Amino acid sequence: MVSEQPRLRIAIVGRPNVGKSTLFNRLVGKKLALVDDTPGVTRDRREGEGRLGELHFTVFDTAGFEDVIDDSMEGRMRRQTERAVQDADVVLFLFDARAGVTPLDLAFARVLRKIDRPLVLCANKAEGKEGQIGAAGAWELGLGDCIHLSAEHGEGMIDLFDSIVEQLEARGIDPFPDDDGAGEDEAEEAFDPDADVPEDPGKPLRIAVVGRPNVGKSSLINRLLGEDRLITGPEAGLTRDSISVVWDWQGREVKLFDTAGLRKKARVESKLEKLSAGDTIRAVKFAEVVILLIDAVQGIDRQDLVIADRAIYEGRALIVGFNKWDAVEDHNAALVALKEKLDIHLPQVRGLPVVTLSARTGRGLDKLMPAALDAYRKWNRRVPTAKLNRWLATAIERHPAPAVSGRRLRPRYMTQVKARPPTFALFMNRPGELPESYVRYLMNGLRETFDMEGTPVRINLRKNENPYTDD
Missing domain, CATH: 3.40.50.300 (P-loop containing nucleotide triphosphate hydrolases)
Incomplete structure (x- = not known):
């Protein structure tokens, strides 16, 4: 069911390799985004359905910000990130607390100060003494108070929740609208x-x-x-x-x-x-x-x-x-x-x-x-069992199954056990001896007769359930 009100949209932004994808995976509750130590792994905007306490939202993972505006790959990535910021209701600006505030962080902060969006400043990787010292330099960015996070270890999530709610309420935005779409991510996972x-x-x-x-x-x-x-x-x-x-x-x-x-x-x-x-x-x-x-x-x-x-x-x-x-x-x-x-x-x-x-x-x-x-x-094709077995009888009459060691192989009955892709069970004596070429003959006949051209078709061979009908 689709919610009458649009779901809250949150963009995670920052320079390369500050942990944006790790936080994205943390918020959506599964490893959707690739995470690697190589800078610039994320190049396109990735979307997922996130949850933080009672807060349900769509979250954007974005490419690392680069201070270029030309048509290079970095310039194109920057434009994708800026578009995500424009589409968001809340922006989470991450910097690496271990590395401290860098010139690229300062350049991105100047861009974000010109954009009228609720913003939460996050010092990621802030666990430990080194992270705490680096996070203290957040005042240089001129973006207000900073919350300390560890996206990898899940620390600071309560502070993140409180800050997002505070930013929304300060703008007169209801953080908890009636959301019939909540839980769709769990349904999709299942x-x-x-x-x-x-x-x-x-x-x-x-x-x-x-x-x-x-x-x-x-x-x-x-x-x-x-x-x-x-x-x-x-x-x-x-x-x-x-x-x-x-x-x-x-x-x-x-x-x-x-x-x-x-x-x-x-x-x-x-x-x-x-x-x-x-x-x-x-x-x-x-x-x-x-x-x-x-x-x-x-x-x-x-x-x-x-x-x-x-x-x-x-x-x-x-x-x-x-x-x-x-x-x-x-x-x-x-x-x-x-x-x-x-x-x-x-x-x-x-x-x-x-x-x-x-x-x-x-x-x-x-x-x-x-x-x-x-x-x-x-x-999704489904074939009624009666029609399927009429076809099977005709196919066997036209091209009988071969004899192996002087004994005739006898396909007797077929039924469709599932669709997506169409999968059939063929009951016969000695199923392990039916040549692959004959199975292909039956598959091609199924496709041609029942309008399944180009579709993967599977036939599972099973032994007759009646032990007295082996020959």
């Missing part, structure tokens, strides 16, 4: 993506955009949203963690996940890139539909197939988007070649839906969401 639920469960449709680095994933999402919500640029690997953005498409709520580009495993060396890759895999597991974005100019790479295979393994609905289509010369020949390669290398999902598009110009984007919804519909 949601099982493999559970058997109706096609439209009333939750946002979760779509993850995945692919190799620099294929245009963030640009695609920005084009769909109609705003520069995610940082983009020519640098490969700009996105480091999975960022979710809620979007309304023709009255349907959609949660889009932008993910870090996945390189070949042998090339992933740094701890941070391993964390980013793990975060992308988690986004795939949590998604319902996965859009594999491929650079149409470069063509299909082995890594694209590895990513597709991972989405299929996780049982997600999958569609392929060929981006940069405006730069392809012979469209017809290129599309035929690309589709043939997909069918050859991904026979387990033959007939994958394909959309040609350009995130730069917007060409073809009108076909993307209809394709995603169609894939989602097929992913």
